[in-house]
Ligand code: ADP
């Protein structure tokens with residue numbers, strides 16, 4: 001028997017043994033849930049590596065999330081953001097790479113959305129207290145006073161020194177509409193780059209980030225909550241390796257005299273945004289962009305938001321109007337299933 005024939009036989013025998021014994025490596029799945037930035041974060045990773053390695057991957061991703069929470073939380077006094085709010089008017093403050101990146105993106109999307117997304121609304125947000133026990137309709141005069149104080153143009157970044165400065169002390173920063181997206185992207189990066197994870201889904205309070213596909217190779221099928229009945233889905237959408245971020249009036253709110261006051265504020269009026277949309281969903285590659293745009297489009301309303309998203313490459317959106325009508329950008333129609341929803 002020639003060497004070539006012997007090798008061919010060896011290969012056939014090995015393959016047969018493999019097939020009979022199921023040599024396809026078993027896929028393991030591990031999950032973890034924790035609270036980050038006031039949101040329940042759950043993550044599921046799949047891979048042929050052992051479960052201990054998958055757990056380590058999840059631990060590393062959550063560690064990164066907790067590290068970032070210490071930077072971005074506006075409400076904890078010792079966060080990096082709180083320190084900036086304290087001292088950026090007195091003198092420029094040198095900031096971390098993560099905070100600089102998110103602030104730079106915030107100012108970019110504030111400009112792009114004509115101030116609909118505005119990272120300088122913290123005082124107004126605190127005045128309403130939505131999501132806290134003290135949530136209440138503010139006194140109209142006080143509210144009016146606050147409306148004139150915020151303006152993202154008063155935040156000055158200096159790239160070469162990596163600093164931030166405020167041109168007056170009448171406002172402070174809140175990155176609650178974008179930081180969660182950044183955290184989601186960073187968790188994904190840790191899983192991919194440090195642990196070679198090729199299949200995962202992260203859910204940060206309804207903001208979804210995926211890596212690759214499901215273990216059977218098919219796309220992830222993600223439900224979009226019905227704002228009028230958030231435990232049921234109004235539509236579902238197929239994605240691979242992408243992110244879906246939703247802003248809705250049902251996430252944090254209080255009710256008074258039958259009126260719902262939710263947590264996304266319109267800086268131009270000082271009141272919860274009320275421009276015809278009750279749910280906005282953005283589908284793209286980076287959650288930080290999706291997060292900024294979901295908030296921006298919620299505030300801007302249907303017409304301006306449809307035009308904005310259609311003008312952006314590789315970004316799609318689904319909008320739900322006050323009347324419950326579902327509208328979407330042209331690039332996503334084939335991937336969306338409208339569901340029967342009560
Ligand atoms: P969620 O945090 O529920 O996913 P968003 O991404 O839309 O929803 O962020 C809402 C949070 O962003 C609010 O709780 C508040 O901290 C902040 N915020 C509210 N209105 C605005 C706005 N117009 N621009 C930027 N941030 C905002």
Ligand code: MG
Nearest residue numbers: 177291292295
């Ligand atoms: Mg957002």
